[in-house]
Amino acid sequence: xxxxxxxxxxxxxxxxxxxxxxxxxxxxxxxxxxxxxxxxxxxxxxxxxxxxxxxxxxxxxxxxxxxxxxxxxxxxxxxxxxxxxxxxxxxxxxxxxxxxxxxxxxxxxxxxxxxxxxxxxxxxxxxxxxxxxxxxxxxxxxxxxxxxxxxxxxxxxxxxxxxxxxxxxxxxxxxxxxxxxxxxxxxxxxxxxxxxxxxxxxxxxxxxxxxxxxxxxxxxxxxxxxxxxxxxxxxxxxxxxxxxxxxxxxxxxxxxxxxxxxxxxxxxxxxxxxxxxxxxxxxxxxxxxxxxxxxxxxxxxxxxxxxxxxxxxxxxxxxxxxxxxxxxxxxxxxxxxxxxxxxxxxxxxxxxxxxxxxxxxxxxxxxxxxxxxxxxxxxxxxxxxxxxxxxxxxxxxxxxxxxxxxxxxxxxxxxxxxxxxxxxxxxxxxxxxxxx
Numbered sequence: 001x002x003x004x005x006x007x008x009x010x011x012x013x014x015x016x017x018x019x020x021x022x023x024x025x026x027x028x029x030x031x032x033x034x035x036x037x038x039x040x041x042x043x044x045x046x047x048x049x050x051x052x053x054x055x056x057x058x059x060x061x062x063x064x065x066x067x068x069x070x071x072x073x074x075x076x077x078x079x080x081x082x083x084x085x086x087x088x089x090x091x092x093x094x095x096x097x098x099x100x101x102x103x104x105x106x107x108x109x110x111x112x113x114x115x116x117x118x119x120x121x122x123x124x125x126x127x128x129x130x131x132x133x134x135x136x137x138x139x140x141x142x143x144x145x146x147x148x149x150x151x152x153x154x155x156x157x158x159x160x161x162x163x164x165x166x167x168x169x170x171x172x173x174x175x176x177x178x179x180x181x182x183x184x185x186x187x188x189x190x191x192x193x194x195x196x197x198x199x200x201x202x203x204x205x206x207x208x209x210x211x212x213x214x215x216x217x218x219x220x221x222x223x224x225x226x227x228x229x230x231x232x233x234x235x236x237x238x239x240x241x242x243x244x245x246x247x248x249x250x251x252x253x254x255x256x257x258x259x260x261x262x263x264x265x266x267x268x269x270x271x272x273x274x275x276x277x278x279x280x281x282x283x284x285x286x287x288x289x290x291x292x293x294x295x296x297x298x299x300x301x302x303x304x305x306x307x308x309x310x311x312x313x314x315x316x317x318x319x320x321x322x323x324x325x326x327x328x329x330x331x332x333x334x335x336x337x338x339x340x341x342x343x344x345x346x347x348x349x350x351x352x353x354x355x356x357x358x359x360x361x362x363x364x365x366x367x368x369x370x371x372x373x374x375x376x377x378x379x380x381x382x383x384x385x386x387x388x389x390x391x392x393x394x395x396x397x398x399x400x401x402x403x404x405x406x407x408x409x410x411x412x413x414x415x416x417x418x419x420x421x422x423x424x425x426x427x428x429x430x431x432x433x434x435x436x
Contacts, residue, residue: 022126034081062434132276179275
């Protein structure tokens with residue numbers, strides 16, 4: 001018997017996590033199933049707003065207007081036939097088919113919403129990932145993370161304080177970034193660009209006082225990218241004056257710097273931890289759900305959990321090794337988007353027939369953007385120039401188009417065009433960096 005046949009009311013589809021995959025899937029299912037009453041689609045997320053995760057480093061640096069880029073869940077839900085509930089998942093009762101949500105607290109500590117449960121017929125987990133501190137002492141206490149809008153804004157506030165102190169005292173601004181994946185590399189370049197622009201607001205020497213070091217334990221930066229991208233990106237970072245240390249392990253973080261594997265201490269005013277990937281801790285403790293060491297849920301090629309047909313997981317919080325591949329799919333925006341598109345297309349039929357095809361990933365390449373300085377990438381295994389290396393303006397435009405495609409997928413062509421136009425107009429009348 002199919003899920004739709006068992007339900008006496010519209011099928012309750014609950015999506016936990018409003019990131020790239022979760023919001024795109026909620027939008028599509030709300031449009032196709034929610035509006036017509038075939039299903040009741042609910043999106044749960046702790047935050048009230050969505051930011052495209054590959055853009056978080058620009059929010060952290062203050063080179064993008066967060067108000068201009070965020071999607072308000074409640075308004076988007078109204079426009080696309082699904083419901084939004086604020087909440088943070090903390091557990092699951094598979095027998096009762098309920099998601100357990102923790103209490104939500106205001107910054108003051110006041111309980112805004114108590115702990116509660118949400119019933120489901122179909123559960124889709126799209127909780128994303130975060131950096132992995134690997135239990136390194138002091139990291140949680142002394143390092144910033146850039147895994148969410150809230151964390152990006154906390155870092156930006158700390159950054160602006162340090163910049164102000166540097167301007168007044170004419171002192172160095174020492175920044176250490178641990179992890180030279182896309183987040184770490186792109187954040188480094190964005191910080192340089194920020195201070196170049198900031199120099200025009202009264203302190204011409206502020207950029208020259210930025211002393212930034214990027215630490216990577218692997219032999220090269222951007223280890224998940226082709227070597228040509230890694231080599232070109234490292235050369236660009238060194239060219240703008242940054243210290244790149246590969247093959248370097250950080251063993252501890254303290255209030256005034258990082259301890260390295262060779263026993264030396266490197267002083268820093270701001271420290272960012274952007275190394276590793278892991279899913280939320282509680283996923284490793286869910287009722288009968290198989291996960292790997294990074295708490296990512298093991299799924300079948302249909303994106304269903306190994307032991308429960310009613311539970312799906314996609315994006316960074318899942319792990320899937322496709323037939324013919326030795327490694328699991330990488331936790332990238334490209335994978336998350338394609339998995340959301342797959343479920344949006346096939347889940348309605350599965351509700352009626354109980355049948356799902358296997359997910360197939362199409363590698364369209366990888367891109368890294370070093371702010372306005374440069375961009376590098378490969379074209380993947382599709383198109384006329386398979387595996388081709390690209391750089392410069394073409395690569396920058398290609399990277400920018402990824403975000404525009406995300407906007408169009410969420411809002412449609414007309415509204416996405418209006419948003420782009422509004423952003424361009426805003427850029428003409430407002431400062432290009434965050435000053436307050």
